[in-house]
Amino acid sequence: MEIVSEPDLTSADMAYEYLNALKDILIYGGVSDCDMEKGMVRCDVNVSVRPRGTKELGAKIEIKNMNSFSGVRRALEYEIPRQIEVVSKGGKLIQSTRRWDDVAGITEEMRTKEHAHDYRYFPDPDLMPQAPTDAWLAEVKARVVELPLARKQRFMRDYQLPASDAQTFVWDVPLGNYFEGVAKKSKNPKSIANWVINNLRAKLAESSSRRESAPSEDPAMDQSRLTSAATGITLANLKFKPEAIVELAGLVENKTISSSAAQQVFAEMFDTGKSPAVIVQEKGLAQVSDTGAIEKFCDEAIAANPGPAVDFKSGKVAALNFLKGQVMKLSKGKANPALAGEILERKLKS
Numbered sequence: 001m002e003i004v005s006e007p008d009l010t011s012a013d014m015a016y017e018y019l020n021a022l023k024d025i026l027i028y029g030g031v032s033d034c035d036m037e038k039g040m041v042r043c044d045v046n047v048s049v050r051p052r053g054t055k056e057l058g059a060k061i062e063i064k065n066m067n068s069f070s071g072v073r074r075a076l077e078y079e080i081p082r083q084i085e086v087v088s089k090g091g092k093l094i095q096s097t098r099r100w101d102d103v104a105g106i107t108e109e110m111r112t113k114e115h116a117h118d119y120r121y122f123p124d125p126d127l128m129p130q131a132p133t134d135a136w137l138a139e140v141k142a143r144v145v146e147l148p149l150a151r152k153q154r155f156m157r158d159y160q161l162p163a164s165d166a167q168t169f170v171w172d173v174p175l176g177n178y179f180e181g182v183a184k185k186s187k188n189p190k191s192i193a194n195w196v197i198n199n200l201r202a203k204l205a206e207s208s209s210r211r212e213s214a215p216s217e218d219p220a221m222d223q224s225r226l227t228s229a230a231t232g233i234t235l236a237n238l239k240f241k242p243e244a245i246v247e248l249a250g251l252v253e254n255k256t257i258s259s260s261a262a263q264q265v266f267a268e269m270f271d272t273g274k275s276p277a278v279i280v281q282e283k284g285l286a287q288v289s290d291t292g293a294i295e296k297f298c299d300e301a302i303a304a305n306p307g308p309a310v311d312f313k314s315g316k317v318a319a320l321n322f323l324k325g326q327v328m329k330l331s332k333g334k335a336n337p338a339l340a341g342e343i344l345e346r347k348l349k350s
Contacts, residue, residue: 002032004021005018007046007048007057009066009322011072011076011080011102012072012073012077012080013073014335015045015072015076016070016073017072019043019069019072020051020069020151020258022149023041023069024147024148024170025147025148026175028145028146028147028148029144029145029147032190036067036069036124038317043066043069043072044062044063044066045062045063045066045072045075045076045095045137046060046061046062047060047061047063047076047079047080048060048061048064048083049060049080049083049084049085049093050088052085052306055194056187058083058087058093059092059093059094059096060095061081061083061093061095061096061098062096062097062098063075063097063098063099063100063104063107064097064098064100064102064110064130065099065100065101066101066102067102071100071102071118074100074105075107076078076101077101078105079098080104082107094112094114095110095112096109096110097109097110098110100146101181105177108286114202128221134332148170149328151169151176152167152169152170153166153169154165155169155176156171159180159183159189159190159193160189160190161189161190161210162314163193165190165197167195168197169193174235175196175197175200175201175235177198178200178235178242179192179193179196181242182196182242182245182246184242185242185243185246186245186246186249188249188253191249191253192245192246192249195245195249195266199263199266200245202235203233203270204233204235210334230306233270233304238270238273239269239270239272239273240269240270240273240274240275243270244275246277247275247276247277248262248265248266248269248276249273251265251280255336255338256286257280257285257286258333258334258336260333261280261285261333261334262327264279264283265279265280265283268283282335285334287332291339291343292341293335294327294331294335294336294339294343295343295347297327297330297331297335297340298323298327298340298344298347299342299347300330301323301330301344302323302347302348303328304326305322305323305326308322308323309348311321311346313348313349320341320344320345320348323344324337324341324344325342327340327344
């Protein structure tokens with residue numbers, strides 16, 4: 001299949017982005033794996049220049065021998081200025097084909113094509129006219145999947161995700177599908193996205209940012225692609241239920257456990273399938289928010305570290321973080337760090 005664009009691209013960077021977007025569409029639609037190393041994708045470019053303010057394009061010059069999208073960009077970064085320089089100096093450009101030398105970083109003329117017959121165009125008598133039927137069109141439309149840009153925009157709009165998170169779920173369709181299933185059960189989709197991207201993905205995949213293979217026509221069927229090399233666990237056979245991530249995020253948000261304790265809970269949850277609440281109880285990870293208990297830890301930290309206490313009183317704000325760390329150490333990581341900071345600051349200032 002050959003895809004030809006109109007002359008709408010006006011820079012090397014635009015051509016590069018166009019090719020990558022087109023590649024994603026072909027992969028999402030199950031049209032091709034688009035593996036350039038296997039020859040699944042080839043690309044030539046035609047370059048024409050014209051004086052600013054004019055409408056008629058100059059001679060069309062085709063560039064061949066490009067084996068990567070970045071090669072296309074480099075070729076255009078050379079060829080566009082070359083043509084502009086020729087015209088600016090009063091020279092004439094002739095319709096031709098040039099070869100890209102990736103090592104030398106230049107294009108070289110291969111042959112000229114001044115007339116249409118040079119292209120060997122001729123009608124094919126064996127191709128019969130085809131009139132698409134309504135049934136055929138309906139069948140094709142039913143197979144059209146959500147395209148990459150539309151998916152990214154929807155994730156940003158519906159779940160209030162930043163562009164980087166949404167792009168992650170575009171690159172990794174199964175992970176995005178899993179996120180959606182969990183996010184619909186939560187009031188804080190952004191928090192769920194953080195757990196899925198930063199924790200779950202790290203457990204399931206050796207690489208955190210690479211699409212390992214192309215999605216099928218039904219992305220939901222590709223969940224087995226993401227596999228933990230150490231455990232053989234996939235998105236399809238996780239030991240914990242999706243609701244467990246919602247529960248874990250809630251425990252952090254309501255300050256039942258600290259962020260560091262939550263990391264321990266997730267690791268245990270992934271390995272055993274136990275619920276976060278059970279793990280917190282079994283391991284005694286509940287955060288201490290009792291003011292009296294934290295005040296006692298703060299008094300001990302100040303008494304044992306008079307130097308940093310004096311430093312804070314002298315205006316060295318960073319000394320408070322050291323003392324807060326001592327409180328966390330004394331409480332074995334269970335003290336509410338925000339509350340500990342408030343109590344320390346109040347005690348030191350008084």
